[in-house]
Amino acid sequence: MSLNPADESFVASLNGVVPTSVFRPVEPRYLEEPRGRLNGQGGLLACPHNTHEVSALIKAANAARVGVVPYGGGTGLVGAQVMPEGPAPLILSLERMAHIRAVHPEENVIVTEAGAVLADVQAAARGADRLFPLSLASEGSARIGGNLATNAGGVNVLRYGNARDLCLGLEAVLPDGCIWNGLTRLRKDNTGYDLRNLLIGSEGTLGVITAAALKLAPIPAATGTAILVVPSPRAAIDLLSLARDMLGEGISAFELLHRQGLEFLSETLPDIRQPFPDPPEWSVLIELGLIAALDPREQLANLFEVALGQGLVLDGLIAQSEAQRDGFWAVREQMPEANRRIGSVSSHDVSIPLGALAGFIEKGRETIAGFGTFRINCFGHVGDGNLHYNVFPPKGADRADYSHQGGAIKRAVHDLVADFNGSISAEHGIGRIKVDDLERYGDPVKLSAMRAIKMALDPQGIMNPGAVLRI
């Protein structure tokens, strides 16, 4: 079924449907994505003020069979927010719907419009002495609706879950323009199919999230942070298991670092203080957030001692000040920027069952070696089995000389991930960049069910055309 462009006749059809103040010029930023892999085409940009305007716009788009591209903070890494081809779409930005509707500290709930910037949601929670745990690199510009539409992850998933796990209720406009009021603050509600989780992670292809009720958590009384040198990725997994036995849910983050990444940091961002004079082959950044009855530094020291006895750690540093803690985190948080400056041939956001993760890393090295002398920076949310597995040209080489190998390397890494029963998109989603990968690696029965659901809820295919499913 072919779509129509958001042309002048469509604009004319909106006359009186929404105020003209809804429309804004399509600045270039609405057509770019962070890694510059896709360029969106222009179209009509609408920035509605409220859910009723969203509803009116989508009803009109559905009637006119015009594609709608929902737009949050524009920080997605798989191109769900830009539509490079096809009839010019209606770009629907939630930027004006950024109001925090309510904070319920006694319920550990915050209710916010979808256009609120993630950092503002965090700040509103903190203002009520609560923690909104979703935390990721782009939190200063990502908007919560986009975080939910892509089921965003980040550094606190290990303890608090991903965006999906933090959501209690949604308000959303479905592809026919109807408003679903599912903005419940309930912890338990078994009344019918889980429409909330169906919309979460559907990347705007089944509707537009306009508001959400989200879980908050108590702010841990004290935080402790360490970087521990481990002899191997296997030891990192065992260390996590030990830490869980000793500290329960108190582990907020558990991130893997590889020597290659630390060297990239030295090379590209020399002002970042390195934790060790000689970058260790493997290390983990661990953070505890504990109740007042426990001293995090003492607990980290205990953990280190027990782990040392079991051969799971070789060396370690426990942050002794807030500044030191910030320094440790800077190493982790600046890693994507260092990678960007070095320039990868191929980068991958994968997850592997924890028990198979060490085997994957070993086999990955062999696989990449088959392509030449590449450098691998394999790092990330190892506690969730989620690795950012990025492949770079040899030192001193020109990336352009290797980029022709990118496709084959990506394919080999993804094949390996599939062999290990992993996922080719752990936290970034499918967007437009991984549609082919989903078709290749996705379960065919699931894909067919997805298509049936898409056709049922959006029979004209107006919602985010070309994202997730080719249809």
Next chain:
Amino acid sequence: MSLNPADESFVASLNGVVPTSVFRPVEPRYLEEPRGRLNGQGGLLACPHNTHEVSALIKAANAARVGVVPYGGGTGLVGAQVMPEGPAPLILSLERMAHIRAVHPEENVIVTEAGAVLADVQAAARGADRLFPLSLASEGSARIGGNLATNAGGVNVLRYGNARDLCLGLEAVLPDGCIWNGLTRLRKDNTGYDLRNLLIGSEGTLGVITAAALKLAPIPAATGTAILVVPSPRAAIDLLSLARDMLGEGISAFELLHRQGLEFLSETLPDIRQPFPDPPEWSVLIELGLIAALDPREQLANLFEVALGQGLVLDGLIAQSEAQRDGFWAVREQMPEANRRIGSVSSHDVSIPLGALAGFIEKGRETIAGFGTFRINCFGHVGDGNLHYNVFPPKGADRADYSHQGGAIKRAVHDLVADFNGSISAEHGIGRIKVDDLERYGDPVKLSAMRAIKMALDPQGIMNPGAVLRI
């Protein structure tokens, strides 16, 4: 679209499709549900040995347009497992598919067939020094596939989530008989729509769950249990908030008890030891599961002292032995049996936003008083905002004289729940008993989306006809 009965011609069509050993006689237990509110009709009972047989049976049922009623442990309380009317169905019991496929302690994952009894899944986890936290009254006979299909709750939801939150991956047979292999052990996997959560809680109307990968947790090093007398439900909520600030995720259970329930226990089960000589108006059972670095009894004593200072508790007992702990839990766990012996006029499984819960209880009392001198036992998983709100005739009265008021009372309670933005089915689901309620109280846009999804995945309506949706 009308269905055909699972008659002799259907049986004949299965000849050679599955071995005849798959079929068993339909004993009465397959047609009963625990509260005796619905009686299923006979039909054809199939107990397949493996997923391929499930697939073959459903393919055949779909081809012959025969209804399929999935059957787990038969413990559901809303009648999803029995079909009282319509053409005789194929009853599909998963009882032979009870194999625990694998335990991965290092990953905190267990993979099991759907027919495994919940208590056996718990035991398998414990055998690997891990906890499978789903725990509910019927765990000795409920099967995990049914727990997932109904998104079961229980006493540990506060800490570990409900069945949905404990599931990483599913294998399921969809209504066309195709097998979806989504049995991932991954913590993060953003590859397309969330089919897993769509099946969880769909009560067998979108497919049959045949296996699941489930989350395990470390076994807490030490457990502490107390019953604390609180001056009001509001104080119970505030106590929970205080306990969370002091103890973080260490609170495994937080259950509300009312004097009425304790009196029912004295009356019907006098052997159960009462915690206090005079049953207090309101009390909570709190359980901590802590790491080795913390002493639960000491922490409970601390909590009690701080709460006492804030006027949130009046009295309390901390279990000093395993036997005392068991005694405390017996009070809570025998409550449904005491209720059953008294005999309710109407019972309700509702949830309310935590901040509104005290107001609901107060208003509920007024509402019920308008119907006469009924007794209310309002108890349960207050930490999740989930109350079992049961209404009984006056003491000494004959229930039969009041049962005609049951419908009006139910309606009044559910209307009140809706006024408080609550749920009319917190943890039991819709089944067949609450289909009318869902139509009355459910969001119409959500209901319409549910119908579209049902039609898309099960166009002939063979899966659990009449459950959840009338269509």
